[in-house]
Amino acid sequence: MRPRIIPILLLDSRKRLVKTRRFAEEVYIGDPFNVLRIFNEKEVDEICVLDINASREGRSPDVGFISELASECFMPLSYGGGIASVSDAAPIFAAGVEKVVLGRVSNRQDVIRTVVNEYGSQAVAACIDCRRVDDAWRVAIDRGEKVIERTPVEQAKLVEQAGVGEIIVQNIDRDGERCGYDESLIRQVSSAVDVPVVALGGAGELGHLVAGLKAGASAVASGSAFTFIGRLRAVLITYPNEDQSRQLIANSVVA
Numbered sequence: 001m002r003p004r005i006i007p008i009l010l011l012d013s014r015k016r017l018v019k020t021r022r023f024a025e026e027v028y029i030g031d032p033f034n035v036l037r038i039f040n041e042k043e044v045d046e047i048c049v050l051d052i053n054a055s056r057e058g059r060s061p062d063v064g065f066i067s068e069l070a071s072e073c074f075m076p077l078s079y080g081g082g083i084a085s086v087s088d089a090a091p092i093f094a095a096g097v098e099k100v101v102l103g104r105v106s107n108r109q110d111v112i113r114t115v116v117n118e119y120g121s122q123a124v125a126a127c128i129d130c131r132r133v134d135d136a137w138r139v140a141i142d143r144g145e146k147v148i149e150r151t152p153v154e155q156a157k158l159v160e161q162a163g164v165g166e167i168i169v170q171n172i173d174r175d176g177e178r179c180g181y182d183e184s185l186i187r188q189v190s191s192a193v194d195v196p197v198v199a200l201g202g203a204g205e206l207g208h209l210v211a212g213l214k215a216g217a218s219a220v221a222s223g224s225a226f227t228f229i230g231r232l233r234a235v236l237i238t239y240p241n242e243d244q245s246r247q248l249i250a251n252s253v254v255a
Contacts, residue, residue, distance in 0.1 A: 003249055004045040004219035005209060005240065007226040008200060009035060011051045011081070015065060019223050020052070021176030023129075023144040029227050029235055033072050040074045042239040047073060048101065048168075048221060050127075051081025055104045056142045060084075063091040070096035080127060086114045093119060101125045101168065104141045106155075107148075112162035121165035125198075128155050130185070131172040137185065144172045152185065153192045160193045167193060168221065171201030178204025178224050183215035190216035204228070206240060206248055213252035 009032060012018045017029040029035065032049070039047055049069060054061065061082045070077055073096075080101025083089055089100050099122075105111050106126035116124050129140045130152040139150045150158075156167050169189050171182050181202045190197040196218035203209055203222035212220040229236040240248060 003213050003217075003252065004198075005245060005248070006046045006048055006198065006219055006221040007039060007044055007239065008221050008223045009047065009049045010223060011049060013053045013057065015051075015062070018052075019176060019227055023052075023172050023175055025176070027233070030237075032069065035237055036069065036072045038237045039239065040072075042237075042241075044075050044239050046076045046078065046219075048078040048080070050079075050101065050103075052143060054082030055084070056145075061088055061092055063095060066092055066097060067095035078125060080125075085111060086118055089115050089119065093123065099123050099125055099166075101127050102164070103127045103129070106159050106164070107141070109158060109162040112159060112164060116163035116165075121163050121195075124164050125166040125168055126155075126159035126164045127168040127170055127200075128152050128159070128189075129170045129172055130155075137188075140172060152189050156189045156193045156197075160195050164195065166196045166198060166218075168198040168200050169217075174202030176224055177202055178208075178228070180204070180208040181212045181215065181217075181220075183211055186212060186215040186217050190218070206244065210248055210252045213249070214254055 010018050017032050018026040059082050076098045078099040079097045084105050130137050131140050137152050138147045139155045140147045181199050186199045198219040198221050199212035199217035200221040203225045209220040
C-alpha cells in the first residue's frame with residue numbers, strides 16, 4: 001500500500017476549523033463542511049478531524065455533528081477528541097467514521113484493548129503528543145500543558161502492546177511552524193514499533209512530506225501544508241494532485 005498523505009483538521013470549542021501554532025494561537029480557517037467538500041473534490045487519501053479541546057473541557061463527542069461530517073465526507077475519515085471509552089467510540093463508528101484517534105486515554109491500555117477488541121486494530125489510532133523538555137523528549141497531554149515522565153518511544157511501545165493499528169506522532173514544538181518534521185523523532189519511534197507511524201507537526205511544503213517518509217513514517221500528515229500559503233500564512237486549501245503525489249512518493253524512496 002502506498003504511503004498516505006493526510007490533511008489534519010482541528011475543531012475548536014465552537015466547532016470552527018482552526019490552525020494552531022505550538023498548540024496555541026488559534027487561527028480561524030473556515031467552516032468544516034466547506035473545507036471537507038473542497039478536500040472531496042481534491043480526492044485526498046484520508047482526512048483526520050480532531051476536536052482539540054474536548055478532553056480538556058470534559059466534553060463527550062458530539063455524535064450528531066460527527067454524523068453530519070461523515071455524511072459530507074467521501075474519503076476515509078478519522079475522528080478524535082473526547083473519546084474516553086468504548087461507549088464513546090461506538091456511536092462514532094455507527095455514524096460512518098472509519099477510525100477513532102485516542103489521545104489522553106491512550107495512556108490507559110485497558111481502554112485501548114476494549115476498543116480494539118470491539119472494532120479491530122485497523123479502526124484505532126493513538127496520537128502521541130510530545131515536546132522537548134530539558135533536551136529530552138517527553139509525552140504531553142491536555143494540549144501540551146501537562147508533561148508526563150514517559151518518552152514517545154516508551155509510549156509508542158505501550159500503545160502498540162495494547163493493540164492500536166496506527167500511531168500518530170505529534171511534535172508540539174513544531175506544530176504550525178512550517179519548518180519541517182523532526183526527522184530524528186520520526187526515525188526513533190518508527191524504528192521502535194511495527195505498526196504504521198504517521199508523522200505530524202512541522203510540515204509546511206511538499207518537500208517536508210518527502211522528508212517525513214524518508215525518515216520512516218508510513219504516512220505524513222499536516223494542517224499547515226494544506227491550509228496556508230506564503231510567508232503571511234494566507235488561507236488556501238490545497239492538496240497535491242495525482243502527478244505531484246506520485247512524484248512525492250517516488251522521491252521518498254530510500255535507495
